[in-house]
Amino acid sequence: xPPFSDFEFLKQAFTxxxxxxxxxxxxEKLLRGGxxxxxxxxxxxxxxxIGSHLETLQRRGGFKGFNQKSVSAIIAATDPRRQSSxxx
Numbered sequence: 001x002p003p004f005s006d007f008e009f010l011k012q013a014f015t016x017x018x019x020x021x022x023x024x025x026x027x028e029k030l031l032r033g034g035x036x037x038x039x040x041x042x043x044x045x046x047x048x049x050i051g052s053h054l055e056t057l058q059r060r061g062g063f064k065g066f067n068q069k070s071v072s073a074i075i076a077a078t079d080p081r082r083q084s085s086x087x088x
Contacts, residue, residue, distance in 0.1 A: 017080050020051030050080040 022044040031041045076082075 017050035018052050019048035021048050 024045055027036070027041050027044045030036045031038065036044070
């Protein structure tokens with residue numbers, strides 16, 4: 001993913017999420033319970049699900065704090081549900 005902050009004193013980015021295998025039985029239970037759609041079921045079974053990702057962080061000049069606008073932008077930009085898959 002591209003950096004979500006690129007200040008002189010702080011550069012942050014997340015790696016692409018690591019995909020973990022999802023057991024078919026587990027995905028079927030979620031589908032039966034109405035917790036995922038058929039499309040999500042197919043994607044989880046064929047591609048897995050994002051299980052983890054790493055934050056890449058480089059700081060100069062120490063901690064500078066965060067403001068709500070930046071935190072909200074970071075959360076939106078790093079939402080794993082919005083990551084496009086390059087594994088298809």
